Amino acid sequence: MRLTVLSTLFLATTSLSAGAAFAAGDLNVICAADVVICEQMKSDFEKDHDIKVNMVRMSSGEAYAKIRAEARNPKTDLWWAGTGDPHLQAASEGLTAEYQSPMLDQLQDWAKSQAESSGFKTVGVYAGALGWGYNTDIFKQKGYKEPVCWADLLAPELKGEIQIANPNSSGTAYTALASLVQIMGEEKAFEYLKALNANISQYTKSGSAPVKAAARGETGLGIVFMHDAVAQTAEGFPVKSIAPCEGTGYEIGSMSIVKGARNMDNAKTWYDWSLKPQVQSRMKDAKSFQLPSNKTAEIPKEAPRFEDIKLIDYDFKTYGDPEKRKALLERWDREVGAVAN
Template sequence: MALWLCSMQPGAAATLNVLCGVDESWCSVMKAAFQAKTGTEITMVRKSTGEILDQVRAERDRPTVDVWWGGTGDTHLQAASEDLLLAYTSSEERDLLPWAQNFNAMSGGRSAGVYAGALGFAYNSELLARYKMPAPTCWRDLTNEAYRGLIQSGNPNSSGTAFTTLATFVQLFGEEEAFRFMATLDRNVADYTKAGAAPVKAAARGETLIGISFMHDAVTLKEAGSPLVIVAPCEGTGYEIGAVSIVKGAHNLDAARAFVDFALSPEGQATGIAAGQNQVPSNAKAALPATAPDISMIKMVDYDFATFGSPDERSRLLRRFDTDILAVH
């Protein structure tokens, strides 16, 4: 019997505290679905992935959070390497796709892959026509002076999406060339946003021309009627594995394990479709969103989660980004 159908042990905390790293709409749908399934009350707070990692670190000795759900896997791996997460193998693990099983093994059993999504960018076709500009198809196209002040990207200090972007450039071009590229791109970037989905949301509203984000976030906006054209860059791109983890020291451990089981189940992963999301689910038995980007058709880098999920490498790259890019922005 699945764990979420079992009764919780006496003395368990009344409320499950979850930090959510996906879109707010999915946070809400997931919260309602789990509460309806189990009767467990949830406090669900949405934050950017970097903010969640900072909070879990700060509360190491007195955690207030039980579960970290969603957000880029490299930050979950970093938390695992810092002994901030609790090992747990879900009964759903056997049905997960190979990339999710590999991720779980990489984390030492402390984090599980929930979904995957490719990085890219999207532009507002109405603004592009109004400005009479060329349509970008590659990362390097974004350095065109025609786009001066018309691009938004996330800040990798707070946004897992943006750290994936930074790590993608390093893996595509090599570190020195990647920072030269980002310095040139910076001339066209109007704003580095706190949240990773904010750039394409701004492009969808016509507040900027181009937003760099995960492609599934742009698909969701396009399906809602926004005039976005979604681009898988010609040079290739990185991707994320969104994850779920139990925080070490969780006060409501039975409910936390039940939440992980539900998040990895076909029923739990169906909440993404219900919330209008387009990530690729990790459970082989889960339905694939009809409009999800076909990541098998996108040129992908062999993303090195182990390296870019390590605390030292992440911290070093963020320091260099702050010094070489943000300080001169």
């Protein structure tokens, strides 16, 4: 009888220990970048660490909504990549945890500024300018003029030839919305967006989907981050990327640890690891041509350089504010989304 009791206790203890060990070796990640770099990051991290990564790919808006919905019982440990505005919104709402990585001093000023402005609840991991990519074969065949300015996208000949994502689900499209408001002023920006709607064939869920459709010849042009257009060119598609002549906004792709993460130590391990130069230098191998946040990481030769682009002084703090973001999205829903083709 005593042996039976001891055996039962031993098995119970062993089971608990095994469960604890398994839990300690898990990391639940939302990746808000392109699926190829998401898979590469997961694979590289698991090679370097005895930690199993459970990864879900979502757009930035979807990631924010999921983390917000699970605030009382977080199922996600870490949110990697995606535009900085929803990361800043999550930080301001107390959905993400403060963490100052020992890697901070190695980062570009714009990446450190992102961390400081959020109370160290997010950090910049890459950056990229907004623009578009168009299918040069389609434009040549149909005799379209190359669009080099925001104003050119309103040309009647481009009716049904343009795709952009929905800003409710896509950080890319929200950056476009916020950029146009900063370039033109809110009233004129919404007048522009309502006029542009006549030329939009589809509002996609994913930010990079429009230029992928252009690459396949399904549409003429996609409004995206320029590095996503460059990625299609690198794959051999007839896509040319454009930086708008009037100026454009840019993203600081960010990373945040979820407040109350079940695997907090593992989340910090990923956080520090992903800021290393050798990790960021590998992004180009997944056809990700953003500007890395680590100062010593290799910049891909294909990456659109900020010094070659007319950038606006994008106000991340204002347009990452929950109330401002909510107001702009609600107005977009009323005035653009409700009458979308």
